[in-house]
Amino acid sequence: MNITALGNAVGTGDEGVFAEVIEVKSLDTLAVLGKNKLSGKIIFFNRPMDQTQIQTGHAYGMAGDQRRSGPAEAARYGAKGVVVRTLSTAFDDFPHTGSTVYTEGVKKIPAVAISTNDADRLSEMLKRNRNLKFYFETHCQMLPEVLSYNVVGQLNGTEKPDEYIILGGHLDSWDLAEGAHDDGTGVVQAIEALRTFKALGYRPKHSIRAVLFMNEENGLAGGKEYAVLASKNNEKHIAAIESDGGGFTPRGFRLDVNDAALKQIQRWSPLFQPYDIHKFEAGESGSDVEPLKDQQVNLIGLSVDSQRYFDMHHSALDVFEIVNRRELLLGSAAMASLIYLIDQYGLESNTAGTR
Numbered sequence: 001m002n003i004t005a006l007g008n009a010v011g012t013g014d015e016g017v018f019a020e021v022i023e024v025k026s027l028d029t030l031a032v033l034g035k036n037k038l039s040g041k042i043i044f045f046n047r048p049m050d051q052t053q054i055q056t057g058h059a060y061g062m063a064g065d066q067r068r069s070g071p072a073e074a075a076r077y078g079a080k081g082v083v084v085r086t087l088s089t090a091f092d093d094f095p096h097t098g099s100t101v102y103t104e105g106v107k108k109i110p111a112v113a114i115s116t117n118d119a120d121r122l123s124e125m126l127k128r129n130r131n132l133k134f135y136f137e138t139h140c141q142m143l144p145e146v147l148s149y150n151v152v153g154q155l156n157g158t159e160k161p162d163e164y165i166i167l168g169g170h171l172d173s174w175d176l177a178e179g180a181h182d183d184g185t186g187v188v189q190a191i192e193a194l195r196t197f198k199a200l201g202y203r204p205k206h207s208i209r210a211v212l213f214m215n216e217e218n219g220l221a222g223g224k225e226y227a228v229l230a231s232k233n234n235e236k237h238i239a240a241i242e243s244d245g246g247g248f249t250p251r252g253f254r255l256d257v258n259d260a261a262l263k264q265i266q267r268w269s270p271l272f273q274p275y276d277i278h279k280f281e282a283g284e285s286g287s288d289v290e291p292l293k294d295q296q297v298n299l300i301g302l303s304v305d306s307q308r309y310f311d312m313h314h315s316a317l318d319v320f321e322i323v324n325r326r327e328l329l330l331g332s333a334a335m336a337s338l339i340y341l342i343d344q345y346g347l348e349s350n351t352a353g354t355r
């Protein structure tokens with residue numbers, strides 16, 4: 001079976017992990033089975049993403065506890081290692097990684113993902129042979145932190161240069177591929193929006209920034225630091241837009257704003273109707289801009305068609321070749337258009353009380 005270590009996971013070293021496998025579909029089952037049954041075993045979390053969810057992000061959220069908390073929880077019951085069914089909507093042979101979070105004071109045990117096909121195969125094999133043993137070996141290790149940077153490009157405002165509208169995505173990706181959709185496309189779209197304004201000779205009232213955030217995937221250091229600096233430098237942010245759902249056909253925007261701003265932005269949705277990008281709904285924005293929430297910033301996420309994203313997300317399939325140029329550009333144009341409207345007509349600040 002193809003495996004990938006989970007992000008932040010400890011390695012097994014040369015000796016590997018070799019043990020019987022206990023298959024479970026939920027974290028709650030661990031408490032039911034208890035230490036007697038789980039100690040010294042490999043726990044296999046095998047709850048698939050729910051295929052009936054039309055927004056695949058919801059299905060990802062619903063299945064994600066297995067990868068995020070599964071290893072830490074299994075360790076409480078003396079498990080030797082963890083195998084997680086890949087969080088993917090596709091049925092193929094590619095394992096997908098992503099971060100897992102250990103619990104302070106609980107032993108860190110090795111954890112890997114296997115593909116959806118392999119997960120089904122392992123489950124079948126376990127039905128035929130309860131005593132089946134599984135072996136895996138990983139050599140990952142945590143290296144010391146290094147200094148890194150967000151990258152910021154800016155068009156200076158002509159009327160209110162000290163007020164900012166920002167858009168961005170994140171520079172980092174998991175290492176199985178270059179992370180084209182997660183989140184190379186968000187990065188390119190942010191740069192492309194600024195290029196568009198320049199090419200049109202547009203001189204914005206507010207300063208407009210493309211922010212390429214660092215370290216979204218395993219800690220959000222770039223997003224957090226950006227918010228700290230914005231506060232420290234007294235930079236008033238009007239709105240922050242993130243593209244981190246892949247460079248797919250845009251559908252509209254998810255708005256984490258107060259009621260007044262929601263109504264105001266929704267009034268613009270007919271302008272986007274000719275492009276089929278008019279789904280303007282309340283929702284979560286993006287993890288890099290989230291830390292700005294405390295500063296009453298209107299947070300906005302580009303909504304895209306989500307059907308294919310989790311097929312390649314965090315796997316070796318997330319390469320430049322699969323990005324569609326037209327879909328990518330439509331997303332960038334949609335964000336540039338919304339920024340233009342906010343720049344021209346302003347936007348009420350996102351008062352904390354209404355959240």
Ligand SMILES: [Zn+2]
Nearest residue numbers: 182183216244
């Ligand atoms: Zn991402």
